[in-house]
Amino acid sequence: MNGFERRKQRKIEQIYDASFQLFAKFGFQKVSVNEIAEQAGVAPATIYNYFGTKEQLYADALLNWMDRQLAQYEDILDSERSFPEKTKEIMLYEVNHLKFLTDELQKAPASDRNSLMQMMESYSEQRIMRFFMKFVAMGKQEGYIREDFPEELMLLYFNMYKNELGRCWESSKQGHGAQNIDQLMELFFHGLVGEAGRERRGDREAVRNEPKND
DSSP, X not given: OOHHHHHHHHHHHHHHHHHHHHHHHHOSTTOOHHHHHHHHTSOHHHHHHHHSSHHHHHHHHHHHHHHHHHHHHHHHHTSSSOHHHHHHHHHHHHHHHHHHHHHHHHHSOHHHHHHHHHHHHHHIIIXXXXXXXXXXXXXXXXXXXXXXXXXXXXXXXXXXXXXXXXXXXXXXXXXXXXXXXXXXXXXXHHTTTHHHHHHHHHHHHHHHHSOOOO
């Protein structure tokens, strides 16, 4: 990347940061291109040259934000934490991020909501599914996810727990429910039987399968 391209990329990042802050605070309708340009330290013409319209800037800024969140998930997955710790942290971030995106969609122009939803669905099918498959592969490799479970089933399971975890997390912000989050994550990995229950069940099966002495 040469000097011109670096300067252009810096300007784009400044525009993304400024527009995202303003859109998130005031909503799409109440923010003008001139206000974004002033906060980003660029000319309004620069924004039109790079994005064409305010609507396109809004969509691109959302995609840029989603890219950053996904990079954050990748960092967590590549960290030295245990797999259960990674899973809990990613789930809690995902709860927060989905709530934010839902709120943002309500601020978008009604005429653009369908296209924005399609854009996010396409993003999920491509980028997020690749990440999720990496997540599942790591879980299987470390012995936390059964080898015979397909990715589609794991995605359903993950989303089911994520939704419930969101409700528990909202309760914990009110001063209660923190213990429920830990218990829910324990349930996520070990089910109702749990590790001790599986050990006892294994002992019973071993006894049952022992050869009988005549």
